[in-house]
Amino acid sequence: MSVETQETSEDGKEAAENEDQTSAPRSAEEGASDSEGGFTESPRNPAGLSRTPTFSETMSGTESSAPSPTVLLRVKKRVSKRSRPSFRSVGKLVQKMVRHMSLFSQLQSKETSTVGSSSPRESVVSTEDSGTQRNSVIFSGGKLPVPGLSGLRNHGNTCFMNAILQCLSNTDMLAEYFVLNQYKSDLSRIRRWRDSTRLKPVTRGEVTEDFAKILKALWSCQYTPKLTSDFKNTVAKYASQYSGYNQHDAFEFLLWLLDKVHEDLNCASKRGYKKAKLGHKKSSDEHLAAEAQANHQRCNSSFMYDLFQAQYRSSLTCPSCHRQSNTFDPYICISLPLPQRQTRAIYPAVVYHRRKPRNTRIGVSLHQDSSVGDLRKLIADKADIPLNQLVLTEIYFDGFQRSFSDDQPLSVVHDGDCIYAFEAPLEVTDLSCTNDDTPVPATSNSQDPEQEKLLLLVVNKTGAGKQGKRFGPPFALHVPRNLTFSDLQKVLLHSMADMTREGIRPQGSVRFQMRVVGGLAGKCYLTEDDNMCLYMPTVDKALSGCGSGGMEHVKLVLEWEQETKACLFGNTCEEKVEELDSVRQQRTMQQQPLNVTLSDCFRLHTKEEKLGPEDGWHCPFCKKVQHGTTKKLSLWSLPDILIIQLKRFKQVGMRRMKLYTSVDFPVSNLDMKPHVARRNPGNSGGLGLLTSWSPWRRHQHRTAARHPDYFYDLYAVCNHHGNMTGGHYTAFSKNPVDGRWYKFDDTKVLGVSDEDVQTSDAYILFYQSRSSRMGSLSSTSGSSTCSSLSDHWVNRIPNLLPRSDGSSHDDTSDTEDHGGFSGDSRPFVRSVHGMSASVRYPSSRSQELLSDGWDSGNYSDSEADKASNMTESRV
Structure with a gap:
């Protein structure tokens, strides 16, 4: 399901052209690049909006002619400069109380008189609040576009960047900090400090400024693709790996972006850490943690670290004295491993010597920590083959690859590897008895126990080297090592008699090349120049690489010319392998969903581990390694x-793979208390330093450190779709204004339900603590009352204005061009190029919105079905 970017109607275009000719406002690109935050001087009205009615006109139902919003804005700015009331806090409190009481009474009367009415109302009030211009949005109708709902253009594999930007944009406190220019004071402070100390700036704040411009554009509904294009170029300027159009990991970009913005806003005056004190004897963990934090904050003090950073405790326990040494380090993200099945299923093909069918595939399951020797024993037991006669190797379309040793870990066998288990014959091939007209010379001592013998594993292929393709079933044979080149070829042809075409028998000398796998480089072919070709150095080299496990063997590839192969073997292709019931049983077991919760991931992350013998540690108590x-x-x-x-x-090994394990993570009420280290309640010293990472004023409302809040609510998810060779990133984000979940897929925006957020593609989860949300006076996304939403910081954006009726959709009856929506059923959401985009909400979603005034749109099931057919080609 997607939201397509729609073109504006012809009327909207004409209205925009007329407005450009008369007032000539600045373009969105110019406004977005404004050094003071990217907002235009006059309220931008790209959709041809009508004049905003005043509060009294809205309540009375009448409108009078009045100066334009631009004139009012300039006049009020001049008034705010001339007069500043002395009773700022008292006046603000009185005005707020009067306004809220009036709104509640009017809204209550409207509810009782217009139940079931479908006519929306809208009202935007510009008031003088202690000399400060403020746009207060009255949440009483379905007219305003929801701020923050804009798609982002993909500039060539920048989906990873778009997904992260959408998640950060819906981080309420972060958005407020940048959109309302609160970051300017920190940026100015660090610039003044660098100027006074004559330190050369590292990034000049360019990344932070461009990042702030995008957030401002998203929340003021003024996004243009030029903003993200400029941001990408700025990022590539300071991180060359992001230049060009390669695919990148979203988590790595997130870490880079947070670190770079922190670097721009870092107000710490020190650039060197103090030497850490050894507090393993008498110091409590609380004191050690406070000292480590103070030392870190000495060089790192920014809003970014204040918002995202906390502390790890790393504990090492001495195996000799059993005493514990603790260290404390900062973190801004937690990387959790995914629990996996403790057993693995492997499906080897068994090649029997005489048994029918000769090639069968079986399914076996064994523990992840097993060895190749354990696998060989299990296959021998399931296939009823003596262990000393079983040889494991790997075969692909071009021939043999690896052989395995018993002492290797099972991890060397990857999922999807083509494993073959050969039954090695004990008897030596009889050279005196053949069925063709040219008998092989008999070797009188072929069964002599003193004679050196050699096990050959053989496959056939057309072409030479890495070219060509394997054909026919592989096989094994035991031969005397003193065979000549000609005799060896005759023995091999005799062993393939059941593969040749009916009625066709090789006459005379049939030529094919014999390549030894794992032999000497450049000398891997057996030649007839050596009378005893199996004693060539390349054979000795191949034997030395067999390793332990099974009989020593040589892997031999017979390379045929296409004409000769067609004459002898016809259209013989790869062997047919018969699958036994054990294969189906193991696959069914492996397909059963693995129930993994986020708590399971945390428990695995904090699980004790024993360091290897190569990881020596100097115990501060024992004074020994x-x-x-x-x-x-x-x-x-x-x-x-x-x-x-x-x-x-x-x-x-050398391969990277993606885990598709579905993790059950809570959308609300994530309890982190079980995963936090227990503290000694008697050691309260240093707790005052743990309340905050920096003295940002918001945290004066935070809960005391001795009573921490362990509960978190999910507000954004970054998803990765696809595999390691090619993938795509999207984001789920909960809008802080209307409390709804949306899916962001580059330029497409789609309303989704809470249940849709949990998918097996979830990659990065963003949670906000309850204490930070409730402690903030200006962030009230968790509230459901009309008056409290009017206090949200988004209402202080200078040019967040409503739109006029009919500006949300094109006036046309062609529903296909509207993505399946027609008429008034298309809601208004800002998207690429400042055009309107359709957003569909699930029909099962509750219609009780946190905000009545934002344009959200409600659709029937039939309209939803039409919208589900919309598609968009990805850039």
Whole structure:
């Protein structure tokens, strides 16, 4: 389901052209690049909006002619400069109380008199509040576009960037800090300090300024693709890996962006850390944590770290004295491993020597920590083959690849590898008895126990080297090593008699090349120049690489010319492998969903682990290097905004793979208390330093550190779709204004339900603590009353204005061009190029909105079905 960017109607275009000819306002690009925050001087009205009615006109139902909003804005700015009331707080309180009481009474009367009415109301009031211009939005109708609902243009594989920007844009406190220019004071302070100390700026604040412009444009409904294009270029300027159009990891970009903005806004005056004190003897964890935080804050003090950062506690336990040493380090994100099945299913193909069918595939399951030797024993038991006669190897379309040793871990066998288990014959091939007309010379001592023998694993293929394709079933044979080149070819042809075409027997000398896998580089072919070709150095080299497990063997690839192959073997292709019931049973078991919760991931993350023998640790108590130390990681404190990465990308050897495990994470009421380290209630010293990472004024309302809030609510999710070779990023975000969930897919915006947020593609989770949300006086996204929503910081955006009736959709009856919506059923949401875009909400969604005044739109099931057919090609 998607939301397509729609073109404005012809009337809207004419209205915009007339407005450009008369008033000639600045373009969106010019406004977005304004150094003071990217807003235009006059309220931008790209959809041809009518004049905003005053509060008295709205309530009375009449409108009178009045100066334009631009004139009113300039006049009120001049008035605000001339007069500033002395009773600022008292006047503000009285006006607020009067306004709220009036609104409640009017809204209550409207509810009782217009139940079931479909006619929306809208009203925007511009009031003088202590000399400050403010736009107060009255949430009483369905007319205003919801702020923050704008798609972002994909500038060539920038979906990872768009998804992260949408998640950060819906971080309420972060958006307020940038959209209302609160970051300007920090940026100016650090610039003045650098000028006074003559320090050369590192980034000049360009990344932060461009990031702020995007947030302002999203929340003022003035986004243009030029903003994200400029942002991408600025990012590439300071991080060359993001230049061009390659795919990137969204989590890595998030870490880079947070660190870069922190670097721009870092107000710390020190640039060096103090030497850490050893407090393992008498100091409590509380004192150690406070000192570590103070030392870190000495060089790192910014709003970004204040919002996202907290502390880890790392504990090492000595295996000798059993005493514990603790250290404390900061973190801004938590990377959680995903629990996986403790068993693995492997499906090897078994190649029997004489049994029918000769090639079968079986399914076996064993523990993740098993070895290749364990796998070989299990296959031998299931296939009823003596263990000393079983050889494991790997075969692909071009021939043999690896052989395995018993001492190797099972992890060397990857999912999807083509594993073959050969039954090695004990008897040597009889050279004196063949069925063709050219008998193979008999070797009198072929069964002599003193004679050196060699096990050959053989496959056939057309073409040479890496070219061509394998055909026919693989097979194994035991031969004397003293065979000549000609005799070896005759033995191999005799072993393939059942593969040749009926009635066709090789006459004379049939030529094919024999390549030894794992032999000497450049000398891997057996030649007839050596009378005893199996004693060539390349054969010795191949034997040395067999390793332990099964009989020593040589992997031999017979390379045929296409004409000769067609004459002898016809259209023989790859072998047919018969699958036994064990394959189906194991696949059914593996397809059963693995129930994983977020708490399971946390428990795995904080699980004790024993360090390896190579990881020596100097115990501060024993004064000696200890091995076998136990390490445990735990959370010591929690931030306001908790970012959790689900580690879906796993490195296995030289390969990277994606884990599609579905994780059940709570949308609300995430309880972090079980995952935070327990503290000693008697040691309260230093707790005062743990209340905040920096003295930003918002945190004067935070809960005291001795009574922390462990509950968090989800507000954004970054998703990764696809696999390691190609993927796409989208985002789910909960709008802080209307409290609804939306899906952001580049330029497309779609309303979704709470249940739709939990998917197996979830990659990065964004949580906000209850204490930070409730402690903020200006962020009231959790409230449901009309008056409290009027206090949301979004109402202080200078040019957040309503639109006139009919500006949300094109006046045309062609529903296909509208993505399945027609007439008044299309809501208004700002999108790319400042055009309108359709947003559909699930029909099962409750219609009780937190905000009545934002344009949200309600659709029937039939309209939803039409909208579900919309598609958009991705840039």
